[in-house]
Amino acid sequence: MCGISGYYSTDQFFHPEDLDLMVRMQEHRGPDSSGTYRDGPIGLGHNRLRILDLSEKGSQPMHSACNRYVIIYNGEVYNYEELGSALKTNTGTPFHFRSSSDTEVILESYIAQGPDFVKNLNGMFAFVIYDKELQEMVLFRDRIGIKPVYYFWDGFHFAFCSEIQTLKKIGKLNLKINYSAIPQYLHLGYIPAPFTIYENCYKLEPGHYIRIGASGFEKKKYWSLLAAEKKEVVDDEPTAMKLLSDLIASSVQYQLKSDVPYGIFLSGGIDSSLVTASAVKLAGGQINTFSIGFEDQRYNEASYAKRVAEHLGTNHHEFIVTTNDAIDTLGDYMSSYGEPFADSSGIPTLLISKLARKYVTVALSGEGGDELFHGYGSYKWATRLENYFIYKNRFLISKILKSTSSDRNKRVADMFLIDNKDALRSHIFSQEQYFFSAEEISGLFALNVLSSDLLEHLLEFTDTTFQNSLEERVEHRKLQPSEKQAMYDIQYYLPDNLLVKVDRASMHHSLEIRVPYLDHRLVEASMNISPRLKNNGVAKYILKEILYKQVPQTYFERPKKGFSIPLKHWLRKEMYFLIDDYLSPANIKQAGLVDCEYVRQLINRFNEGEDYLFQRIWLLINLHMWMRTNGY
Amino acid sequence: MVRPKVSVIIPSYNSSGYLGRALHAIVDQSYDNIEVLVIDDGSADNTAEVVAHFQQQYPWINYYHQSNAGVSIARNNGLKLSTGKYVVFFDSDDLMEFDFLTKRVLFLENFSYYNACCSVVTAVSEKDVLLPYYYKGIHDHPVEQILKHLKNTSTCPSNYMIKSDILKSHHAGFDTELSSSADKYFFIQSSPFLKIGLIDSQSNCKLLYRLHPGGMSQRLSIGLLEDHKEFLKKVIHLPFITLRQRLFFRFKMYYVISGGYFKMRHYFPAFYYALLSALFNPYKFILQVCAA
Numbered sequence: 001m002c003g004i005s006g007y008y009s010t011d012q013f014f015h016p017e018d019l020d021l022m023v024r025m026q027e028h029r030g031p032d033s034s035g036t037y038r039d040g041p042i043g044l045g046h047n048r049l050r051i052l053d054l055s056e057k058g059s060q061p062m063h064s065a066c067n068r069y070v071i072i073y074n075g076e077v078y079n080y081e082e083l084g085s086a087l088k089t090n091t092g093t094p095f096h097f098r099s100s101s102d103t104e105v106i107l108e109s110y111i112a113q114g115p116d117f118v119k120n121l122n123g124m125f126a127f128v129i130y131d132k133e134l135q136e137m138v139l140f141r142d143r144i145g146i147k148p149v150y151y152f153w154d155g156f157h158f159a160f161c162s163e164i165q166t167l168k169k170i171g172k173l174n175l176k177i178n179y180s181a182i183p184q185y186l187h188l189g190y191i192p193a194p195f196t197i198y199e200n201c202y203k204l205e206p207g208h209y210i211r212i213g214a215s216g217f218e219k220k221k222y223w224s225l226l227a228a229e230k231k232e233v234v235d236d237e238p239t240a241m242k243l244l245s246d247l248i249a250s251s252v253q254y255q256l257k258s259d260v261p262y263g264i265f266l267s268g269g270i271d272s273s274l275v276t277a278s279a280v281k282l283a284g285g286q287i288n289t290f291s292i293g294f295e296d297q298r299y300n301e302a303s304y305a306k307r308v309a310e311h312l313g314t315n316h317h318e319f320i321v322t323t324n325d326a327i328d329t330l331g332d333y334m335s336s337y338g339e340p341f342a343d344s345s346g347i348p349t350l351l352i353s354k355l356a357r358k359y360v361t362v363a364l365s366g367e368g369g370d371e372l373f374h375g376y377g378s379y380k381w382a383t384r385l386e387n388y389f390i391y392k393n394r395f396l397i398s399k400i401l402k403s404t405s406s407d408r409n410k411r412v413a414d415m416f417l418i419d420n421k422d423a424l425r426s427h428i429f430s431q432e433q434y435f436f437s438a439e440e441i442s443g444l445f446a447l448n449v450l451s452s453d454l455l456e457h458l459l460e461f462t463d464t465t466f467q468n469s470l471e472e473r474v475e476h477r478k479l480q481p482s483e484k485q486a487m488y489d490i491q492y493y494l495p496d497n498l499l500v501k502v503d504r505a506s507m508h509h510s511l512e513i514r515v516p517y518l519d520h521r522l523v524e525a526s527m528n529i530s531p532r533l534k535n536n537g538v539a540k541y542i543l544k545e546i547l548y549k550q551v552p553q554t555y556f557e558r559p560k561k562g563f564s565i566p567l568k569h570w571l572r573k574e575m576y577f578l579i580d581d582y583l584s585p586a587n588i589k590q591a592g593l594v595d596c597e598y599v600r601q602l603i604n605r606f607n608e609g610e611d612y613l614f615q616r617i618w619l620l621i622n623l624h625m626w627m628r629t630n631g632y
Numbered sequence: 633m634v635r636p637k638v639s640v641i642i643p644s645y646n647s648s649g650y651l652g653r654a655l656h657a658i659v660d661q662s663y664d665n666i667e668v669l670v671i672d673d674g675s676a677d678n679t680a681e682v683v684a685h686f687q688q689q690y691p692w693i694n695y696y697h698q699s700n701a702g703v704s705i706a707r708n709n710g711l712k713l714s715t716g717k718y719v720v721f722f723d724s725d726d727l728m729e730f731d732f733l734t735k736r737v738l739f740l741e742n743f744s745y746y747n748a749c750c751s752v753v754t755a756v757s758e759k760d761v762l763l764p765y766y767y768k769g770i771h772d773h774p775v776e777q778i779l780k781h782l783k784n785t786s787t788c789p790s791n792y793m794i795k796s797d798i799l800k801s802h803h804a805g806f807d808t809e810l811s812s813s814a815d816k817y818f819f820i821q822s823s824p825f826l827k828i829g830l831i832d833s834q835s836n837c838k839l840l841y842r843l844h845p846g847g848m849s850q851r852l853s854i855g856l857l858e859d860h861k862e863f864l865k866k867v868i869h870l871p872f873i874t875l876r877q878r879l880f881f882r883f884k885m886y887y888v889i890s891g892g893y894f895k896m897r898h899y900f901p902a903f904y905y906a907l908l909s910a911l912f913n914p915y916k917f918i919l920q921v922c923a924a
Contacts, residue, residue, distance in 0.1 A: 010633045041633075155635060155663075155738050180832045194742055195832070202742055216636055219744045450834065451766045453784055454752055457830050464772050468745055468827070 002074040003029030003047035005161040008212050010041045013157045019043040025166040029507045037061040040135050046072040057099035071107040075125030075147045078254035080105040136213025143223040144518045145206030145495025154200045165338035186436045189342040190497040192462050197339045206495045224472040228524035231475040235530040245546045251519035252278040262362035263288030268305030271366030277550040280312045289314040290356045296566045319355045323574040336504040340626040342619045344567045349505035357509040368517035371489045372526040373543045374534040378432040382485035411612035423460045425488040434615035446595045462492050480531045568614035582624040591627045635665045636717035641710030643703045645673040648682045650725040655686050663733035668693040669710045674700030704806035704814045719796045721789040727840035735837035736793035746829035748794040753786045755843040771830040774819045779881045789815045791839040813863035857892045883912035
């Protein structure tokens with residue numbers, strides 16, 4: 001796994017030092033070696049972490065056999081051996097590769113087949129191929145958005161990198177805060193692509209590529225989740241089980257390929273246990289597994305992980321997180337993301353990556369299982385809220401719930417407070433995560449730079465684009481509310497939050513994380529599994545059935561906790577200093593983003609026992625921490 | 633690197649005073665690959681002179697003259713003559729902020745789903761003073777937004793940058809039988825292929841829309857109401873308009889036409905159209921009347 005960076009500009013706006021700076025900024029992503037290439041309008045920089053082909057032949061930027069093209073590449077393409085052996089030269093003889101790396105296969109396949117070759121790749125990737133003759137470059141990102149790409153484009157100058165902080169470091173870009181992104185962050189906890197916290201900086205959306213050269217800038221979508229949807233769903237349980245377990249096995253087998261030691265993150269939940277079980281079956285021998293737990297027994301799942309590990313006979317490593325460990329990690333947490341980012345599970349992910357890196361360079365993780373097989377509560381909420389009678393009486397239900405004294409009912413009451421049916425998806429997501437609702441944001445957001453119309457439009461942005469993407473379907477069937485909510489998550493939450501968290505945390509410690517559930521074949525197949533098999537009262541039913549054939553069911557009989565940290569308790573005690581510091585009236589006024597009085601009331605309510613507000617407070621702390629760290 | 637060319641099409645009829653100010657705003661843009669096509673719709677004033685004055689310094693401003701044929705024909709002729717990748721149908725009395733064109737081009741490049749875009753609109757007075765009225769351009773669901781006559785939305789064509797090949801390949805243009813409703817009909821008619829996005833920023837890229845004193849009520853005329861009727865007739869015959877939309881639009885337009893007749897004190901047609909409106913949606917009709 002690696003870091004990529006570079007620029008394109010015809011007026012010598014960028015200097016060689018800028019490229020060196022970008023490469024230096026991303027050194028933690030690839031500490032083994034680095035390289036740069038400059039030619040005419042472009043500069044390409046690369047940091048390498050050696051995973052496959054450890055020799056120098058695999059180093060980058062890599063030139064093609066014909067010497068016309070150059071590639072820089074971050075990621076893994078798992079089917080590169082098949083692609084390589086299928087590649088023929090002009091004379092029809094098999095292509096002779098100079099190295100055994102996937103980089104070379106990608107480059108030569110692109111030359112042979114053009115940009116559409118990307119549809120044959122199976123893996124996670126972000127790469128740039130530069131054509132020296134046309135002075136044109138193409139920048140690709142994988143289908144699901146596992147590997148990151150950020151770019152700056154103001155109509156004149158183009159720069160790209162793997163982490164947004166790198167762009168910030170280039171002083172001449174003079175990045176300004178994109179105030180439009182802040183309400184979106186407060187609503188969702190992350191900033192949805194293509195927006196970023198800076199003006200003129202964007203995330204390249206998953207499944208897209210950008211071509212830039214003398215003829216200008218062009219962005220294209222090459223893969224769409226919804227295009228994979230079929231008219232007929234697989235409704236038969238044995239067929240679905242066979243299909244999925246074969247695909248999971250194939251995906252895990254692909255992803256176990258590595259020339260360096262590897263391990264698996266095992267939380268003791270369904271997703272990671274199934275990955276571990278499949279890996280043990282396929283690889284044989286002892287596999288390293290890693291898990292973390294908390295001192296606080298209410299959040300500690302480490303013992304469950306241990307039991308699964310013992311059953312499967314893995315070489316298990318465990319790490320117990322104390323509050324002090326978490327506080328010590330806050331600095332890393334802030335510096336890793338470069339944007340306001342409120343997923344507190346980034347902290348344990350950083351810690352487990354640090355632990356794992358002592359033993360391995362590659363780790364498999366279970367991300368994506370919940371979205372593909374309907375593990376989250378928000379999918380149930382989608383079904384409920386789209387029920388005609390519930391929707392019609394939602395305000396009444398909300399009032400009744402609010403009048404009760406239970407903390408749980410109070411937060412659930414917010415779920416029913418939906419005014420705008422066009423914004424149902426983001427509302428459900430936001431309220432399931434206890435973030436600020438659209439209504440709250442119009443009271444909270446202090447800046448006058450946005451008219452209320454535009455604010456509303458921004459808060460609906462993910463819903464609108466999701467709705468638009470439904471047009472990409474080739475075959476139409478009536479989607480269930482839960483399916484729509486899950487697809488919405490796969491389009492936004494997964495690439496812009498979960499995978500960002502995993503990539504930054506692991507790369508911070510120079511560890512490569514692979515995500516077998518997000519093999520695109522598995523994602524596409526899961527789209528066409530009947531929702532009845534995904535959740536028939538039992539969440540992730542089909543996945544569990546596959547797992548229970550390999551690990552006894554008794555190991556998993558407990559309420560789902562997820563990978564959460566005891567944040568609400570920490571924020572009351574050990575981490576209260578964050579509230580005092582970042583959410584002090586003086587600091588809030590200085591930042592000038594949100595209404596001071598509103599925040600004061602929020603903190604009071606939290607102090608008086610409304611526990612569920614901790615996420616809203618965490619959002620605000622992160623936002624203000626980001627402001628201060630970045631000197632705004 | 634060549635930035636894509638933007639064609640700004642400005643139909644102009646006896647508005648040389650405003651036209652000069654609009655051209656000023658265009659030559660001051662942060663964007664640099666522009667062609668302007670002023671389509672003089674048979675003006676009797678010094679429009680030609682004003683344009684000629686600008687042409688001396690800015691040869692990319694073009695002037696075309698046609699004998700008076702109406703704004704729709706002028707815009708369609710402009711589209712035929714344009715060579716840019718993107719077009720803007722700009723009205724001669726509107727103004728644009730500094731980054732108006734740049735931000736639109738960037739938006740269309742970055743959001744590949746969309747082939748047209750618009751921004752927030754703010755109103756300006758006769759004397760270019762900003763007025764506290766905000767609108768947003770119709771976007772994403774233009775048909776619904778237009779049919780519902782949503783408040784704070786604007787269909788002023790000046791606001792929109794559109795990929796010209798999408799218009800040319802669909803032979804789209806402004807309907808020559810309509811006048812004041814031509815823009816609304818244009819957006820409805822092209823809604824199956826025109827995907828309009830709203831720009832997520834309002835700094836320096838707004839359209840400054842000229843609000844003439846007196847507003848609509850002063851310009852109310854039998855001609856305008858006839859135009860509404862024609863507009864209604866055309867919309868309900870479009871194949872992609874659903875039955876529900878058709879019924880609702882009949883109710884809404886009859887209500888608007890009836891109101892127009894009332895204000896002009898033509899009570900007989902006013903009652904006639906009020907009755908029609910009530911017939912198509914009695915419940916909403918009562919609500920509307922009570923609200924008025």
